[in-house]
Amino acid sequence: KAGVTQTPRYLIKTRGQQVTLSCSPISGHRSVSWYQQTPGQGLQFLFEYFSETQRNKGNFPGRFSGRQFSNSRSEMNVSTLELGDSALYLCASSLIVGTNYNEQFFGPGTRLTVL
Amino acid sequence: GQQVMQIPQYQHVQEGEDFTTYCNSSTTLSNIQWYKQRPGGHPVFLIQLVKSGEVKKQKRLTFQFGEAKKNSSLHITATQTTDVGTYFCAGRAGAGSYQLTFGKGTKLSVIP
Numbered sequence: 001k002a003g004v005t006q007t008p009r010y011l012i013k014t015r016g017q018q019v020t021l022s023c024s025p026i027s028g029h030r031s032v033s034w035y036q037q038t039p040g041q042g043l044q045f046l047f048e049y050f051s052e053t054q055r056n057k058g059n060f061p062g063r064f065s066g067r068q069f070s071n072s073r074s075e076m077n078v079s080t081l082e083l084g085d086s087a088l089y090l091c092a093s094s095l096i097v098g099t100n101y102n103e104q105f106f107g108p109g110t111r112l113t114v115l
Numbered sequence: 116g117q118q119v120m121q122i123p124q125y126q127h128v129q130e131g132e133d134f135t136t137y138c139n140s141s142t143t144l145s146n147i148q149w150y151k152q153r154p155g156g157h158p159v160f161l162i163q164l165v166k167s168g169e170v171k172k173q174k175r176l177t178f179q180f181g182e183a184k185k186n187s188s189l190h191i192t193a194t195q196t197t198d199v200g201t202y203f204c205a206g207r208a209g210a211g212s213y214q215l216t217f218g219k220g221t222k223l224s225v226i227p
Contacts, residue, residue, distance in 0.1 A: 056214045
């Protein structure tokens with residue numbers, strides 16, 4: 001089975017621009033979560049999608065948004081980029097059976113640099 | 116909101132020494148997961164603990180979940196250079212919670 005894929009792997013943007021990151025989960029996984037990883041703050045939860053519905057959102061400003069498509073692929077968007085948005089953005093998919101939450105499989109991440 | 120604290124932040128050990136990282140949650144958890152992230156890599160799942168007082172072993176790794184389901188630990192016996200990386204705990208609050216809250220991780224360095 002193919003793993004979680006994320007595109008692009010690297011991105012350089014300037015302040016004020018917007019960016020869209022893409023994530024393709026493992027086949028059959030309907031839950032997709034997004035995280036921001038920085039050296040100082042560790043892994044911070046952005047949001048989780050399941051069957052095209054956002055079920056939970058972390059403590060991030062409204063500039064951070066996402067969506068999930070019917071094939072479970074997900075995108076996240078950051079508008080009006082700030083220097084502090086420079087980070088590794090990780091996507092993780094999970095197979096949820098009933099109320100049993102299983103392990104999360106992470107993609108390689110997108111390294112975003114904001115200049 | 117839920118907070119997960121992890122200590123220590125860094126640990127340097129000689130190869131062959133033991134290593135332990137501790138995780139404490141501000142709220143009772145329904146389950147806790149542990150992940151390892153190698154330098155330059157992404158987090159990889161190690162284990163999930165669900166029951167109060169649960170202890171699980173994977174070769175040289177021992178995982179514990181506290182009786183109150185608010186703390187957990189990972190112990191590595193006789194570290195090897197392959198153990199290098201950052202170890203994260205991640206907790207999920209009660210039923211209906213879709214959010215996994217990660218600790219900030221413990222970065223392990225092993226000196227050969």
